[in-house]
Amino acid sequence: MRPLRSMIVFLWMAVTVIPMASLIVLTTPFIDPDRRWWYLARPWLRGAVAAARLIGRVEYEVEGEHHLPERGDNNSRIILCPKHQSTWETFFFASRMPHPLAYVFKRELLFIPFFGWAMACLNMIHIDRSARGGAWNKVASMGEQLMDRGKWVIMFPEGTRSERGRQGIYKTGAARLAMATGASIVPIAVASARCWPRKSFTFVPGTIQVSLGAPIVPDPAGSPGEMMEKVEAWIEEEMRRIDPEAYPEEERPINLAQQEAAIQASLERRADAARGSHGAAANPKE
Template identity: 55%
Template sequence: MAFLRSALHALWMLVTVVPWALWMVVASLWASGEEMYWKAVRWLRWQVGAARLLCGIEVRVTGMEHLPDGRTSPAILLVKHQSTLETFLMPTLMPHPLAYVFKRELIHIPFFGWAIGRMDMIHIDRRKRAQAFNRVVEQGRRLLAQGVWIIMFPEGTRIPRGRQGTYKTGGTRLAVATGAPVVPVAVSSAKVWPRKAFIKRPGLVDVVIGRPIPSQGRDPDELMREVEAWIEAEMRRLDPEAYR
């Protein structure tokens, strides 16, 4: 049954991504950056809703009250990365538009990549490391000033359930450079949608949003260690079976 449900969800994503992506490419000829963003969020809501209806995946969010207030209040979200689910889920939860920092190669993926390539995100060429970070800071400042929040996965890739990846300091370096606070987020998505897995299983995913951590005057390495400590402690609280 789990295989059938997962197959239906995959089919739903496939049949909806093609017209959605083509519409995004056409709409980019006249729509503003924010309009493009909320068009994308609509498609993401379809996928999260389908995961709930077809696969039995429920989401519980705590800590929304910790998010900064204000139309242009800045924030850099640093999120635990276990699954594709949080990539789809986070924009559907946040009150501000989000800009992902992602590798440039993704925009060449047919349909999905074409669509995100038309949005005001931060795509970087990882072969040019120094230039890539300068680009992140330049675009990050501009987006944060517009009220767009930056979202990054500090481990860099999806991490298997119960494991801890290497937390890279790109997010905290950006925070220190821009003065934006960092908001740590723990997500227990691998319990239902494991890394690189086709089969999804019914269950509850917890999303816990931590209190913003000021970045001004901080050392990026020290700040990332604080983020890492909070996220990993929260993951062990949310999913103790995986960390035995």
């Protein structure tokens, strides 16, 4: 049943993306990008997430949304930095966030029929990853312009999807943009690979945990590397909390307080056992 349910979801996406993308492209000369986002792109993305939930049985739970500015707040500059494990989160955050988002993504996605064409018309930041200097200049200039218009930028700090239980290399691009624009970074842990594994077209019924952390404000005296270390530390520790079975026991962070409590409890049990044996020796049965 899993392959059949998954096939139905992907078939729905493939069929419905055609009219959605066509409308976005055709209305580009007449309707501003934000309206096209709210009234065309976002409803389709919400439908895709709903189809995965209702047909593919992929539920989700979100915590930490109180860390986000309210919808009417257009002055807060925000960069979302989620863990990237599957395609699910690219749909989910666009459908869930209270502000229009500007994704930073590889330009190859623009060549996907209909879906990529629609993305090209929504004022997002597509980059050529082979031209690193030029890519960063584009992210910096467009990122600031889009944030000035009230958009939030979303960047996957690992750059690409990572396997469940694995940690990719965190790039400093988001931190560099934050320090250049004064934006805050919201770190996000997403355990999506448990239900939509990387490079898979079959959903695994279950619940995806999503956890948003408190915004990390750039320190003028710090460096992008130091800021990204904070983002990475929070995300990876939170991943081990929301998806503990994905990480081998030896890789989990050691909680010194719990370790000391366990040692103390063990010592107390041994002491109780010793007292019991001494008492039995002093009062032998007749």
